[in-house]
Amino acid sequence: MTAPAAVEVAPVPMTAKRRGAQLAMLAFAILVVMGAYASVGLGLDGKIPAGMLTYGLGLGGLMIAAYLVLARFAPWADPLLLPLVTLVNGIGLVIIYRIEQTGQAGASATNQLFWTALGVVMFSATLIALKDHRALQRLTYTMGFIGLGLLVAPLLPFIGKEINGARIWIGVGGFTIQPAEFAKLALVVFFAGYLVAKRDVLALAGRRLLFIDLPRARDLGPVLIIWGFSLAVLILQKDLGSSLLLFGTFIVMLYIATQRTSWVLIGILLFLGGAIVAGQIFDHVTARFEVWLDPASPEFYDRELGGSFQLMQGLFGLGSGGILGTGLGEGHPELIPLSFSDFIFAATGEELGLTGLMALLMVYALIVQRGLRTAIAARDPFSKLLGGGLSFILAWQVFIIVGGVTRLIPLTGLVTPFMSAGGSALLANWILIALLVRMSDAARRPPPQAIQDEGMTQVFQR
Amino acid sequence: MNGTLKRAAVACLLMFGLLMVNVTYLGAVKAEDYRGDSRNQRSFFARYSVDRGWITADDGNTTLAKTVDTGGDYRFERQYPDGKMYAHVLGFFAPESSRGVELSAGKYLDGSHPDLLVRRAIEFISNEPPKGASVDLTIVPRAQKVAYDALRASGKRGAVVAMNPKTGAVQVMVSVPTYDPNVLVEPNKAKVATAFNKMVADEQDPLLNRAVDKTYPPGSTFKVVTAAAFLEDDPSRTPETQVDAPQVLDLPQTTVGLPNYGGAACGGGQVSLRYALERSCNTPFAKFGMELGWDKMREQAAKFGAGEPLPFTLPVAKSDIGPEEELAALAQLSIGQRNNQMTPLQMLLVAAGIANGGEVMTPYLVHKIVDPDDGVMDETQPKPMSEAVSAETAAKLKDMMVSVVQAGTGTGAQIPNVSVAGKTGTAEAGDAPAPHAWFIGFAPADDPEVAICVFIEAGSAGTGATGGGTAAPLARDVMQAVLQAK
Numbered sequence: 007m008t009a010p011a012a013v014e015v016a017p018v019p020m021t022a023k024r025r026g027a028q029l030a031m032l033a034f035a036i037l038v039v040m041g042a043y044a045s046v047g048l049g050l051d052g053k054i055p056a057g058m059l060t061y062g063l064g065l066g067g068l069m070i071a072a073y074l075v076l077a078r079f080a081p082w083a084d085p086l087l088l089p090l091v092t093l094v095n096g097i098g099l100v101i102i103y104r105i106e107q108t109g110q111a112g113a114s115a116t117n118q119l120f121w122t123a124l125g126v127v128m129f130s131a132t133l134i135a136l137k138d139h140r141a142l143q144r145l146t147y148t149m150g151f152i153g154l155g156l157l158v159a160p161l162l163p164f165i166g167k168e169i170n171g172a173r174i175w176i177g178v179g180g181f182t183i184q185p186a187e188f189a190k191l192a193l194v195v196f197f198a199g200y201l202v203a204k205r206d207v208l209a210l211a212g213r214r215l216l217f218i219d220l221p222r223a224r225d226l227g228p229v230l231i232i233w234g235f236s237l238a239v240l241i242l243q244k245d246l247g248s249s250l251l252l253f254g255t256f257i258v259m260l261y262i263a264t265q266r267t268s269w270v271l272i273g274i275l276l277f278l279g280g281a282i283v284a285g286q287i288f289d290h291v292t293a294r295f296e297v298w299l300d301p302a303s304p305e306f307y308d309r310e311l312g313g314s315f316q317l318m319q320g321l322f323g324l325g326s327g328g329i330l331g332t333g334l335g336e337g338h339p340e341l342i343p344l345s346f347s348d349f350i351f352a353a354t355g356e357e358l359g360l361t362g363l364m365a366l367l368m369v370y371a372l373i374v375q376r377g378l379r380t381a382i383a384a385r386d387p388f389s390k391l392l393g394g395g396l397s398f399i400l401a402w403q404v405f406i407i408v409g410g411v412t413r414l415i416p417l418t419g420l421v422t423p424f425m426s427a428g429g430s431a432l433l434a435n436w437i438l439i440a441l442l443v444r445m446s447d448a449a450r451r452p453p454p455q456a457i458q459d460e461g462m463t464q465v466f467q468r
Numbered sequence: 469m470n471g472t473l474k475r476a477a478v479a480c481l482l483m484f485g486l487l488m489v490n491v492t493y494l495g496a497v498k499a500e501d502y503r504g505d506s507r508n509q510r511s512f513f514a515r516y517s518v519d520r521g522w523i524t525a526d527d528g529n530t531t532l533a534k535t536v537d538t539g540g541d542y543r544f545e546r547q548y549p550d551g552k553m554y555a556h557v558l559g560f561f562a563p564e565s566s567r568g569v570e571l572s573a574g575k576y577l578d579g580s581h582p583d584l585l586v587r588r589a590i591e592f593i594s595n596e597p598p599k600g601a602s603v604d605l606t607i608v609p610r611a612q613k614v615a616y617d618a619l620r621a622s623g624k625r626g627a628v629v630a631m632n633p634k635t636g637a638v639q640v641m642v643s644v645p646t647y648d649p650n651v652l653v654e655p656n657k658a659k660v661a662t663a664f665n666k667m668v669a670d671e672q673d674p675l676l677n678r679a680v681d682k683t684y685p686p687g688s689t690f691k692v693v694t695a696a697a698f699l700e701d702d703p704s705r706t707p708e709t710q711v712d713a714p715q716v717l718d719l720p721q722t723t724v725g726l727p728n729y730g731g732a733a734c735g736g737g738q739v740s741l742r743y744a745l746e747r748s749c750n751t752p753f754a755k756f757g758m759e760l761g762w763d764k765m766r767e768q769a770a771k772f773g774a775g776e777p778l779p780f781t782l783p784v785a786k787s788d789i790g791p792e793e794e795l796a797a798l799a800q801l802s803i804g805q806r807n808n809q810m811t812p813l814q815m816l817l818v819a820a821g822i823a824n825g826g827e828v829m830t831p832y833l834v835h836k837i838v839d840p841d842d843g844v845m846d847e848t849q850p851k852p853m854s855e856a857v858s859a860e861t862a863a864k865l866k867d868m869m870v871s872v873v874q875a876g877t878g879t880g881a882q883i884p885n886v887s888v889a890g891k892t893g894t895a896e897a898g899d900a901p902a903p904h905a906w907f908i909g910f911a912p913a914d915d916p917e918v919a920i921c922v923f924i925e926a927g928s929a930g931t932g933a934t935g936g937g938t939a940a941p942l943a944r945d946v947m948q949a950v951l952q953a954k
Contacts, residue, residue: 052596258479262472307507318507324494325502326510338541341509360495364488371484378477382470390469394476401480405487414490 028085039096049335080447098425108340125436132440146199153192209264247420320352331359521600542655556677560649606637627678633820636829683809687895690804697768746876757802816921823916826862880940892935907939
C-alpha cells in the first residue's frame with residue numbers, strides 16, 4: 007500500500023493510489039452512518055439504539071472487506087467511489103431502519119443489511135472475476151440477449167409477478183427479483199460494445215439538412231429497435247421509469263459514441279412521439295402527467311388510482327422538513343406511502359431537511375463525476391463508452407426518481423440507487439460500481455514504464 | 469470521444485443542478501405552504517408533540533389542566549381533572565382550535581413565547597420534546613366548587629364571578645350549564661367536531677361563558693351606578709338626602725308611567741336615598757337618570773368600565789347603557805332596563821370599585837407563569853383600571869349597600885359576624901316570562917376581600933325568582949367560602 011519506489015526514479019508523473027485517504031474516508035462514512043443510527047434512537051426514545059453497534063460494525067466490516075478486495079485486485083482504483091457509495095448505502099440503511107421503527111409494512115433494515123452484504127459480495131466477485139473489463143466487449147451480443155431476456159422475464163407466465171400495478175418482478179424461490187435492474191447493466195454493456203463497432207457508420211454516413219447532419223434512414227434501425235423495446239416495456243409492464251431510463255441512456259451513449267447532436271434530437275422526438283401515443287392509449291400515463299401539473303387539486307388528491315396522494319404526502323414531508331429537517335426520528339415518514347422505497351428521498355428530506363438532501367445529491371453527483379472522469383481517462387473507446395454509459399445511467403436514474411418525487415418532472419417509479427429498500431437494485435448497483443472501480447483501476451494504472459538499464463535493454467513492465 | 473463525454477458530464481451537472489434548485493425551492497420557498505396544508509397530518513401531530521404546560525390554581529396546589537405523556541403518535545394528551553367546573557375559565561385545547569386560558573396563555577403553555585426562546589433552542593439541540601410553561605390562576609378552588617355546586621343544584625342557568633376588589637384577582641368564575649372539555653381534546657378531528665357541533669346546537673348553550681360572553685339587562689343592580697352618578701353630581705348629597713319617590717313616575721311623551729316593582733308604593737312619596745336603595749324603588753332612580761341626562765349616566769357607567777371592551781384574560785363582550793334616546797328610555801336604562809346591557813363581570817366591577825374606595829382594579833385570571841424549571845417567569849401585578857367614584861361617594865354607597873343587606877331586599881346575603889354590602893336586581897328580559905335575577909356585593913364591608921356578582925338567567929329560575937330570593941343566598945355561600953379559604 008505504499009507508493010512504488012519507481013516514483014523516485016521515473017520522471018513520468020504517476021497517479022497516487024491514495025489508499026490511506028480512501029481508508030480514512032471510508033471510516034468517516036461509517037462514522038457518519040453510526041452517528042445517524044444513534045440520532046434515530048435518540049430522536050425516537052432518547053436512547054442510543056441497541057442495533058447501532060450491530061449495524062455500524064456490520065456495515066463497517068462489510069466495507070473493510072470490500073476495501074481489502076479493492077486494494078488487492080484494483081489497487082489503482084479511484085479512491086472516492088467506495089467511500090461515497092458506502093455513505094449513501096449507509097444513510098439508506100438508517101432511513102429504512104427509522105421507517106421500520108414506525109411500523110410501516112415492508113420496511114426492514116435487517117433485509118436491507120443482508121442485501122447490502124450480498125451487494126458487497128457481488129462487488130468483490132466482480133472485481134475478482136473480471137480482471138479486465140474489456141473482456142466484456144467480446145460478450146456484446148450475449149449481454150444484449152441477456153438484457154432483453156431479463157427485461158421480458160416478468161412477462162413470462164409462472165415466474166412473472168405483478169406488484170402495485172407494474173409487472174416488473176419475477177419470483178425465484180422465496181425471493182422476488184426486479185430483473186430490469188440487472189438488465190440495465192447488461193444493456194449498457196451491449197450498447198457500449200455495439201456502438202463501438204458501429205459508431206463510424208452511425209457518425210459519418212448521412213446528409214446535411216439545414217444545420218443538422220441527419221443519419222441515413224437505414225441507420226435509424228438500432229434506435230428504432232431500442233425505442234420499440236422501451237415502448238414495449240412501458241406498454242406491457244407499465245414501467246414508465248425503466249422505459250425512460252433505458253431509452254435516455256441509449257440516446258446519450260449514441261451521442262457520446264457518434265458525437266452527433268442529431269441523434270439526441272431524433273431521440274427526443276421519438277420519446278415525445280412515444281409519450282403522446284402512450285398517453286392516448288393508456289390512462290395511467292395521462293394520469294401521471296395531469297397529477298404532475300396540479301398535484302394539490304383535491305380531485306387528484308382524492309383519486310383512488312393514479313392520484314396525487316402519495317406525491318403530496320412526499321411534498322408535505324419535504325415541506326415539513328424545511329431547511330434543517332425535523333431531525334432523525336422526529337418526523338412522520340410513515341405518512342408517506344412506500345416511504346422506504348420509491349419515496350425514500352422525500353422521507354429523508356423530512357428528517358434531514360434541505361441541508362441533508364443537498365449533501366446526498368452532492369454525494370451522488372460526486373459518484374457520477376468520478377465515473378465520468380474514469381471514462382475520460384480511459385484509453386480505449388469501449389471503456390470510455392462503458393464508463394460514460396454506466397455513470398450516466400446512475401445520474402439519469404437519480405434524476406428521474408428524485409425529480410419525480412420532488413415534482414420537477416412527472417413521477418415514474420424507480421428505485422433511488424443505494425438508498426431504496428430492494429435487493430435487486432442494490433446488487434445491480436454494487437456491480438455497476440465494481441465495473442467503474444475496475445475501469446478506474448485500468449485508467450489510473452501507470453502506463454508501462456521504460457526502465458533504462460545501462461542504455462542497453464528496455465524492459466516493459468505493466 | 470472525450471468531447472462528447474465532457475458534454476455528457478455537463479448534462480449530468482445540469483441534472484443535479486436542477487434537482488438541487490428544485491429541492492431548495494421546495495425546502496425554502498414552498499415549505500411553508502406544504503407545512504400549513506390542512507391535509508398535512510404533521511401539523512396535527514405537532515400540536516401534540518409539545519409537553520404543554522399545566523394550568524393550576526392556589527399557587528400550584530390544585531391542578532386544573534395537565535398533560536400526560538402517552539408515548540404514542542399524539543404524544544401529549546391534555547386532561548382536565550375538574551373539566552366541567554372550570555370549562556369556561558380554561559377553555560379547551562382541541563385539534564384545530566383552543567379557547568379560554570388555553571388560548572389566551574397559549575404561547576406560554578406551548579412554549580412558543582419569546583421569553584422561552586432560549587429554552588426552546590436548547591430543547592431543539594438536545595432533542596427533547598418542547599416543554600411549555602405552567603400557568604397558575606387566581607381562582608380559589610374551594611369557592612369555585614361552592615359556586616359551581618350551588619348553581620348546578622339550583623337547576624338554573626347563570627354565572628357567578630367573584631374577585632378580590634383590592635387587586636382584581638378573579639377568585640371564582642362559574643357558568644352553568646357547562647360542558648366537559650375532555651371530550652374536545654381528543655386527537656381526532658372528526659370526533660371532536662361532532663361533539664363540538666352538538667354543543668353548539670344545544671339550546672342551553674353550554675359553551676357560552678355567561679360571565680363574560682354575553683350582556684344582559686342588569687336591572688336594579690344598576691341603581692348603584694345611578695346612585696353613584698347622583699351622589700357624584702353634588703357632593704353635598706348623602707344617603708339621608710330626601711328624594712321624590714312617587715308610586716308611578718310619569719314618563720314624558722308616553723301615556724304609560726313607570727311603576728315600582730310590583731306596583732308597590734315606596735315610603736310616603738318622599739324617602740331617603742338609603743331607603744330608596746334598600747327597597748329598590750324604581751321611581752327615584754328613574755327620575756335621577758332623567759335629571760342627570762344620558763351623558764352623565766354614560767360617563768358614570770364608563771368610569772366603571774362599560775362602553776369599552778374590558779381588559780381581561782378572556783375576551784369580554786362590551787357592556788353599554790344603550791344609545792341616547794327619548795327621556796322615557798333614559799328613565800328605564802337608569803334602573804337597568806331597556807337597552808342597558810351589562811356582562812356579569814362588568815357588574816362585578818361596579819361592586820368591586822365601590823368596595824375598593826372608588827378605584828376599579830383591572831380584573832385578571834393569571835396569577836403567575838412558571839417556567840418548566842419552576843422559576844417564576846412572570847407574576848401579574850395588580851393594576852388600577854379607573855377611578856369610578858370619589859372615596860367619599862364610595863363610602864356613602866357602601867354604607868347604603870350594607871343597609872340593603874341588613875334591612876332591605878338583600879337580606880338573603882347576610883353572613884353571621886360579617887358585614888356584607890350588596891344590591892339585588894330583578895330585570896325584565898325582553899319577552900321572557902321570567903326576569904333575570906342579579907346580586908352584586910362584597911364582604912367584609914369595612915375591609916373587603918371578596919366582591920361578587922351572581923347572575924341567574926331569565927326563564928331558568930321560575931317566575932317568582934328575584935335577586936333577593938334567588939341570587940343573594942348563592943352569593944352569600946360563595947363569599948363565605950372565599951373568606952374561609954383565606
